[in-house]
Amino acid sequence: MAVRIIIGAQWGDEGKGKIVDRLSSDAAYVVRYQGGANAGHTLKFDDTTIVLHLIPSGMFNGDSKCIIGNGVVIDPIALVNEIKKVEALGVDLQNRLFISSSAHLILPYHKVLDNVKEKKRGSDAIGTTGRGIGPAYVSKVSRIGIRMNDLANTEKLEESIKKNLADINLALKNVYNEPELDADVMMSELLPAIEVVKPYIRNTTEILHQALDNGESILLEGAQGSLLDVDHGTYPYVTSSSPTAGGACTGSGIPPMAITHSMGITKAYCTRVGNGPFPTELNDETGEKLRKNGQEFGATTGRPRRCGWLDLVALKYAIRLNGMNELSLTKLDVLDDFDTINVCTHYELDGKLTTVFPLNTDKVSEVKPVYKTFDGWKQSTRNITSFDELPGKTRNYIRFIEEYTGVPFKVVSTGPKRSETIIR
């Protein structure tokens, strides 16, 4: 029995969806535990490409049951669109998809607040995805959130939403100078979506506790990445949830001692979307080439991603935060065509070398990366499925990362398709 957390070891977009899809054939349950439709997990198999934002990436490889856990914030309108998209591929979601009755809803007013707050921040904007994530978690911790549980009583639900909206309209009018929202229009958009979502609601904590009792395997699918964690990331340029390992427990109801594996997913280089410090960022032709070769454009917003070399100081920090005892390396093939490849082994900060990731975000902006340079392998690794078939220079690159971090790569991804994978 394995209870494995799959966690982004960088700033998100590491290719977690592909790894979860690949490993889900052995899992009884695949569970999303935090975030919401800010995530965009791209899956490619046979001739199909699908981007999932809320539904766990375990729907298509085997018959695992998929849970949207209590820690996720769910936009019912986005979820219904996604349910339709998955059903159109011939997948029957009844008895495969379960939504925690404790999960909070993202309501249209959260999305409006997300966007007006970003507008007001001006040049200090965080660069959010605009999906209402921050304001929905604010409602949750302010104890005015609406939970899946609350959908059972439509009258009470309408009353609570209207009460919240009255406060929000005051802020929209007086603080943000924006038009107020009409409660009736909002309810008429929401109620049909809510009816579609209702049959999927369950006590998923109990389902998972029974799965643990029965010794069944569980995959916990993180969204975003460790460096976007609200506590451990580059605050305030972070998301509003806990993608790190602790978030997997609070966001699912699975206790820490039940976790058997913590797997970090890292690209062979680094990317970041939105604002905030990024020590190895390349604002030059090399960065442009990484973006082009890696098709680095946001799966949710389409924004071009910022690109740079692999940062081992940041990776080691993520490994220690999450107790990662295995790693997956993704998008290795994107480096096939580079003459030389850099990896950052140290930061220079205040005239000294360090391998400690600073907790002060201003200091993260100040660090200068110190690189070790590798010769490029200059041949295609695309579609290689055995480690021994990789070019010698590629294997050296991978072994160096393993030695630096002390953690082995269990999976190496050599292309976007499910089949383009080395499992070690």
Ligand code: IMP
């Ligand atoms: P939010 O999660 O929409 O509030 O955005 C906060 C920050 O997290 C922004 O910099 C976003 O670009 C970033 N972010 C949120 N979700 C993802 C993701 O799935 N991948 C990469 N970055 C993300």
